[in-house]
Amino acid sequence: MARIIVNGELKELDVEDEMPLLWVLRDELNLTGTKFGCGAGLCGACTVIIDGEAARSCITPVEAAEGSEIQTIDRLGSEETLSAVQQAWVDEQVPQCGYCQPGFIMAATALLEQTDAPSDEEIEEAVTNICRCGTYDRIRAAIHRAAQLKRVNGGQS
Amino acid sequence: MTANRSLTRRIFMIGAASIGGVALGGLGIGTGYLASVDVEGLGALAHADGSADLTAWINITPDNQITIYVPFLEMGQGTHTGLGQVVAEELGVDLGAANVTVTHPSHELSAYANWTMFLNMRPEEADNPVAWFGKRSIGAMKMIATGGSSAIVGNWTAMRHAGATGRELLKAAAVEKLGVKADVLLQNGTSFETPDGKTRSTFGELAALAADMAPPSDLKLKSPQAFKLVGRSVPRVDIPPKVRGAAQFGIDVRLPDMVFAALRQASVFGARVKSINEGEVRQRRGIIDIINLGTAVAVVADNTWRAKEAVYALDVNYEWPQVYQSSGAVKSDLKRKIEAGDFTRSESRRDIPVYLKRASKIVEATYETPYLAHATMEPMNTTVWWKDDDTVEVWSPTQSSTLARWAVQEVEGAKDVKVHVTYAGGGFGRRAENDFAGYAAQVAKAVKGRPVQVVWSREEDMQHDVYRPGAVGNMMAGIDDAGKISVLKAGIGSQSVFASYLPRNLGMPPSPEMDEATLEGILSSPYLPEAWEVSAVDVNTAIPAGFWRSVGHSNNSFFTECFLDECAVAAGRDPLEYKLAHLPADSREARVLKLLKDKAGWNGPLGNGRGRGVAVHHSFRSVVGTVVDVSVDADKAVKLERAVMVCDCGSVVNPKMVEAQMQGGLIFGLTAAAFGEITVEEGKVQQANFDEYEMLKLASAPKIEVHILPTDELPGGAGEPGTPPAAPALANAIFAATGERVRTLPITKSGYSISGA
Numbered sequence: 001m002a003r004i005i006v007n008g009e010l011k012e013l014d015v016e017d018e019m020p021l022l023w024v025l026r027d028e029l030n031l032t033g034t035k036f037g038c039g040a041g042l043c044g045a046c047t048v049i050i051d052g053e054a055a056r057s058c059i060t061p062v063e064a065a066e067g068s069e070i071q072t073i074d075r076l077g078s079e080e081t082l083s084a085v086q087q088a089w090v091d092e093q094v095p096q097c098g099y100c101q102p103g104f105i106m107a108a109t110a111l112l113e114q115t116d117a118p119s120d121e122e123i124e125e126a127v128t129n130i131c132r133c134g135t136y137d138r139i140r141a142a143i144h145r146a147a148q149l150k151r152v153n154g155g156q157s
Numbered sequence: 158m159t160a161n162r163s164l165t166r167r168i169f170m171i172g173a174a175s176i177g178g179v180a181l182g183g184l185g186i187g188t189g190y191l192a193s194v195d196v197e198g199l200g201a202l203a204h205a206d207g208s209a210d211l212t213a214w215i216n217i218t219p220d221n222q223i224t225i226y227v228p229f230l231e232m233g234q235g236t237h238t239g240l241g242q243v244v245a246e247e248l249g250v251d252l253g254a255a256n257v258t259v260t261h262p263s264h265e266l267s268a269y270a271n272w273t274m275f276l277n278m279r280p281e282e283a284d285n286p287v288a289w290f291g292k293r294s295i296g297a298m299k300m301i302a303t304g305g306s307s308a309i310v311g312n313w314t315a316m317r318h319a320g321a322t323g324r325e326l327l328k329a330a331a332v333e334k335l336g337v338k339a340d341v342l343l344q345n346g347t348s349f350e351t352p353d354g355k356t357r358s359t360f361g362e363l364a365a366l367a368a369d370m371a372p373p374s375d376l377k378l379k380s381p382q383a384f385k386l387v388g389r390s391v392p393r394v395d396i397p398p399k400v401r402g403a404a405q406f407g408i409d410v411r412l413p414d415m416v417f418a419a420l421r422q423a424s425v426f427g428a429r430v431k432s433i434n435e436g437e438v439r440q441r442r443g444i445i446d447i448i449n450l451g452t453a454v455a456v457v458a459d460n461t462w463r464a465k466e467a468v469y470a471l472d473v474n475y476e477w478p479q480v481y482q483s484s485g486a487v488k489s490d491l492k493r494k495i496e497a498g499d500f501t502r503s504e505s506r507r508d509i510p511v512y513l514k515r516a517s518k519i520v521e522a523t524y525e526t527p528y529l530a531h532a533t534m535e536p537m538n539t540t541v542w543w544k545d546d547d548t549v550e551v552w553s554p555t556q557s558s559t560l561a562r563w564a565v566q567e568v569e570g571a572k573d574v575k576v577h578v579t580y581a582g583g584g585f586g587r588r589a590e591n592d593f594a595g596y597a598a599q600v601a602k603a604v605k606g607r608p609v610q611v612v613w614s615r616e617e618d619m620q621h622d623v624y625r626p627g628a629v630g631n632m633m634a635g636i637d638d639a640g641k642i643s644v645l646k647a648g649i650g651s652q653s654v655f656a657s658y659l660p661r662n663l664g665m666p667p668s669p670e671m672d673e674a675t676l677e678g679i680l681s682s683p684y685l686p687e688a689w690e691v692s693a694v695d696v697n698t699a700i701p702a703g704f705w706r707s708v709g710h711s712n713n714s715f716f717t718e719c720f721l722d723e724c725a726v727a728a729g730r731d732p733l734e735y736k737l738a739h740l741p742a743d744s745r746e747a748r749v750l751k752l753l754k755d756k757a758g759w760n761g762p763l764g765n766g767r768g769r770g771v772a773v774h775h776s777f778r779s780v781v782g783t784v785v786d787v788s789v790d791a792d793k794a795v796k797l798e799r800a801v802m803v804c805d806c807g808s809v810v811n812p813k814m815v816e817a818q819m820q821g822g823l824i825f826g827l828t829a830a831a832f833g834e835i836t837v838e839e840g841k842v843q844q845a846n847f848d849e850y851e852m853l854k855l856a857s858a859p860k861i862e863v864h865i866l867p868t869d870e871l872p873g874g875a876g877e878p879g880t881p882p883a884a885p886a887l888a889n890a891i892f893a894a895t896g897e898r899v900r901t902l903p904i905t906k907s908g909y910s911i912s913g914a
Contacts, residue, residue: 015460016442019460019462019463020462022462023460023461023462026461027417027459027460027461027462028460030411032402032405032408032409032411033401033402033403034402035406035408035534035535035582036408036461036536036612037534037535037536037615038615038846038847039465039614039615039616039846040615040846040847040848042846042847042848043534043847043852045534072402073401073402074401074402074403076401076402077401078401079397079401079403082400082401086400086401089396089400090392090396090397090400093390093392093393093396093813093817094396094400095233095393095395095396095399095400096233096234096235096817096818096821097232097233097533097534097535097580097581097582097583097584098233098395098396098399098400098404098580098582099406099533099534099535099581099582099583100534100582101399101400102402105400123855124854124855124856124913125856127855128854128855128856129854129855130534130847130852130854131534132532132533132534132583132585132825132852133233133583133817133821133824134817134820134821134822134823134824134825134853134858135817135820135821136824136853136854136855136858137820137858137860137861138817139855140855
């Protein structure tokens, strides 16, 4: 039995301890915003936030997240109110195919929780996800913009 | 994906057979059969529920929901937005309005057939009998397909006509309903109103009546000066759901009572599954079925992870192939044949030996490129619901719902196959294949009654791709006293993409004569001097080859643009000036290069250890020029400092999306040139995941500036043309920085690495 808090809701799940969190989210909880890309922690498409830290859910066994607060793209913002990072992603028109973007958005969200105004170098060090469409220039711009939006909103993401 | 004459002939044969079928039906009910193949799609139809199709591309419901059908896969290129803009422009509606949606149709119409790609013909040029018959052949096949950078090229005019026809039909209905003359009627968003603004009807209220109106006899299109959407960076329609994780990709399809399956294909090309020793696997938690698919094994479970763990726990016995494939053997075969002059095709002008003898200097170089994988971020997958009555519903991120449907129909017993096309996490040509749909249908039949989603692991995706063939380019030039190239010889060796693709996906016999990819971009090179010879060498291999973003151009641009750079150095000239000197002054390439020289600051200062390289290439009706700046340290670590691109892709529908496609095309090409290599040993692909097949990331990718050359010409392609100049610009920049020629890709083969990677 796994007990995890997903987007603020306590979930008690009868799954194997070693089932990766990714597949708990996608196939057990039907939260499909978090994507499967490589299954080996290499691409970051599956990035979620666990207790404030960006984590690759495809290599995180659910038992390692026991009792943790997990935040996924699915409830980061709503259709009416996007988070600052999501809004910046719209403003900069970042996504192309968009498949890797939930992972990037979660990685950027975690970064901005820790660093108010990251430099290019800090962004490049913290965000190591893969985008096959080549949206990197706009991702960098969107993270800077999101940092600004957060400052304007008084630190609210 | 373009077709030569031989291929066109074969497609006509298939198409003629389809038309024949229609003809028999038509004769039976006494109607003209060719008229029934409506490739123009400008008719209108009212449905029983009060909704109406006003042309094949617009549907309007009584509650005023307007749907624009775009029969192309949205895989990141922005086609739903771009073609949505074109229709919305003429229809006079706002693409961002809450009641306007763009979607891939789940129904198939002749009007959706992509004959532009198959015939390699712009609609505006298709005014001869061959085109007439070709359109109807492809139309009769209802050949829906996304590829060849053809969506805007093929539909720019058709979709403007569609939008304008819809507008005129609605206007005619409004005249009748509101009782005012057409010239005083006002359009306000998705409704028409009387001049005093007191009486109005929404499109939804007018749609059914509009479908009965006579189609406009002389359709007036907007003048470009009046465009409100086209030519502007309208926000993409797919971005809001994509930033919320709410957009539905193939892998996100969820249906009641659905199950999940994992696939394990025979690791060796050509091997077959003889038997499966299940052991305890079937008793594991959540396992529903274990299925032998002939060339693969599938496990169906209640969770994708359980299925994947189980499928790799099976003990599978194979029947091994007689011949084991090897990418190394392919490469040596190609080199040997080029040396021996064992060409499958050769074209030349004038007496080459005479010109070579006359030349004051001979330059010769041989280049090599590897096999490459597509590595779309969303691995291959398809969801199939084989219902109890044997009707089949399919959800697939496919570049061709037609190919997907055919693949499902191949599975015995399938009836009334309907394909829904989802968003796709990248495509790049990989999804123009039928394998992922075919496997999913086989699995679905085994668990009849329950929808099943078959998801490939990254390893399956990478080791069972259809690869961009590796190629060898042997280039020779004679340079005259003035330093100009007077004779050029190119021997290009490559496995034929077409000979691999067509039998696999369209059931055609393999034939080297139908290849169009091996010499594309070189046979039509504007650099070809007075005397030239261009020859192709083919190789027989069962390694599956497929369409990979820009196809043969990806190899041939590397060969020609690096070789011209070498010739420039041999002639003691600046590479960019040298290329300009070999291009007709009024050519699109020359115009692009001139603007690029200016925008990139070509003659601007470079620090120590830095180099600047340039390449320009024409593909898919567009020309792209790219400058890459690198710095190289003592350990041969290459930093991609910046890139500047100039593109001439004709009239631009959405500049921001063109910019994104150029950047994306460049990153795709640079990634391959930097790291990309698929090798096959003893029949097995040696790379399995992103640690062995690396990608550029934020820290290693260059900053990219894109400039669009303004022009009023018809639109060209945008999805692919950004890729070909990437590799040669990088290799030329490394030479400029180091004095060392990189003639073999990826650059890691020559001891280089990418800094930040």
